[in-house]
Structures are given as C-alpha cells and as structure tokens.
Amino acid sequence: MRRICPVKRSVRFPASTTLLRRLALASIIANVAIVVTGGAVRLTASGLGCPTWPRCTDASYTTTSEMGVHGVIEFGNRLLTFAVGAIALAVVVGVLLHGARRRALLPLAIGVLFGIPAQAVVGGITVLTNLNPWVVGLHFLASMAVIAVAYALWRRIGEPDGPTAPTVPGPLRTLALVTTVVSVAVLVVGTWVTGSGPHAGDQGAARNGLDPQSISQVHADGVFLLIGLSVALVFAFRAVGARRAERAALVLVAVELSQGLIGFVQYFTHLPAAMVAAHMLGSCLVLLATLAVLWSTRERRPTEVPTPPTPAETPALTPA
Structure with missing residues (x-):
C-alpha cells in the first residue's frame, strides 16, 4: 500500500x-x-x-x-x-x-x-x-x-x-520643493512664536525673549508666502494638465487658509488654549498636505518583466 x-x-x-x-x-x-x-x-x-x-x-x-x-x-x-x-x-x-x-x-x-x-x-x-x-x-x-x-x-x-518618473515638468517639481521648504520654515518660526507667548507649560518656565508681536509678524509673512506659492502650484499644475497634483495643491491651499484663519483668531483673542490646540493640529495637517503635493509630482511605475517569445517568434533551428 x-x-x-x-x-x-x-x-x-x-x-x-x-x-x-x-x-x-x-x-x-x-x-x-x-x-x-x-x-x-x-x-x-x-x-x-x-x-x-x-x-x-x-x-x-x-x-x-x-x-x-x-x-x-x-x-x-x-x-x-x-x-x-x-x-x-x-x-x-x-x-x-x-x-x-x-x-x-x-x-x-x-x-x-x-x-x-x-x-x-x-x-x-x-x-x-x-x-x-x-x-x-x-x-x-x-x-x-x-x-x-x-x-x-x-x-x-x-x-x-519600480523606478520613479516625474508627472510634471522639472520647474514645477522645483516649485513644489520650494513650497515644501517654506512650509517647514513656517513650522520652525511657529515654534519661536510659541516660545515667546504665554503658554510656557508651567508658571515658572522661561520664555525665549523674542518680542511676540514682531515674531508673530514674521510668522504671518511666511504664511502669506506659503499660500502664494501654493496657489501658484494650483494654476501651474492645471496649465500642464496634472490633475492629481492640482487636486493635492487645492487641498493644501484649503488647509492653509483654515490654519491661517485659526492663527488670526487665536492672535486677536489673546491665545485661548482651545484655539492654540486647534492650531497645533492644523500644523500637522499642513505638513501632511504639503507632503501630498510633493508626492504628487512623481510616480513609481511597476518594473516591466520581459515576456518570453511566442512560438511563432522563436527562431527555427537550421540543420547542420
């Protein structure tokens, strides 16, 4: 058996x-x-x-x-x-x-x-x-x-x-990269604004010594520059027919405008805790939306696997 x-x-x-x-x-x-x-x-x-x-x-x-x-x-x-x-x-x-x-x-x-x-x-x-x-x-x-x-x-x-390939012309990829750098710079300056403001985390904690009004103005200027670059990306992507990149840039502009509105409200209402918390969440969303734009300027394509020749394409053997 x-x-x-x-x-x-x-x-x-x-x-x-x-x-x-x-x-x-x-x-x-x-x-x-x-x-x-x-x-x-x-x-x-x-x-x-x-x-x-x-x-x-x-x-x-x-x-x-x-x-x-x-x-x-x-x-x-x-x-x-x-x-x-x-x-x-x-x-x-x-x-x-x-x-x-x-x-x-x-x-x-x-x-x-x-x-x-x-x-x-x-x-x-x-x-x-x-x-x-x-x-x-x-x-x-x-x-x-x-x-x-x-x-x-x-x-x-x-x-x-597979390998990556650009979805937009080179100058637009550079513009997206510049927008990303400005976005990061706005986040960095935002920490300086926080370090000069009233929310120290403890009553005895020190502040960074920067003038809150002046550094807030620098931060606001950076935000205006970031929004301007983002709007430029929307129209530039639309001009070259990059729909996926255009949608990502539109989302970025919407997030930036919302974040800017929260920032202005918290500034003129003397930084209530709830608005500051919303602004911190907005900072994370701005970063993610910026990265989405940068990601949309390229795509990764599958690696092509060579297909074996069909029987009709196989060369016949010549007898010796």
Missing part, C-alpha cells in the same frame, strides 16, 4: 498590503494625536506635572495623588508614547513578514519606530531643562519629522517597486 505524504505548503503572512497600509495610517494618526496631547500638557500648565524624567518623581515612575491633575495629564501623555510605539512596532513586524517588499519598506518602518523613543528623549530633556522654550520647540519639530517619515511609509506601501 502506497503511503501518501502530506503536501507541504508555504507559510504566508495572512495580512494583505491593504492591512499593512492601514497600520501605517494608524501610525500617522497616532503621531498626530501625541502632538495634540503634548500641546494639551503645555496648555494646561502641566509641563512639569512630572518634575523629572524618565521617572515621574525621584521615587516613582508613575504619578502620585499629591501631584494632582497636572501630574495625571503629564503622565498620561508619557503613557501614550508606548501606544504610539506599539503601533510602529506592529508596522515593522508586518513589513518583516510581508516578503518581497520588505527591503524597500523596512528602512522607513524602522525610522518611525526609532524616531518615537528619540522624540521621547527630547521630551525628557524639556523636563530636565525646566521647559526651555528652544528645547520645547525642538520636541515639537521632532514629532513632525516622525510624522513625515510615517507618511512616506504609508505612501510607499501603496506603490509598486
């Missing part, structure tokens, strides 16, 4: 590319959320709710009842870092098990994963320096850098592995 051997089947990762992309999107959302909650820490004057780092107090890693609501808020924001890190770790594991594409995706996934503890370390330095406004600004910018890498990973997962 013949013995039937079981057929060995290869083990495959059960998650699809769609699931992996959803995990990457969740990573973007989580990193944006921690920016907003970090702003809540500062806006509620809870920046030193845990007066040391990495412990919350000299004797405890967790908040104590004596520390009150400020300790709860600050410690809660620290706990959220672990949730954001867990999502990033899930993305890395998914990429490792995804097979052929891991070589292209893994550097970005690891960048997000290691960027989160690096950002947390900068946050710890802000506590150890008693909320130095320049370090606080760097803490915010570190989060924005992680968001940018997470966005790149999300977009890259949805693309094939």
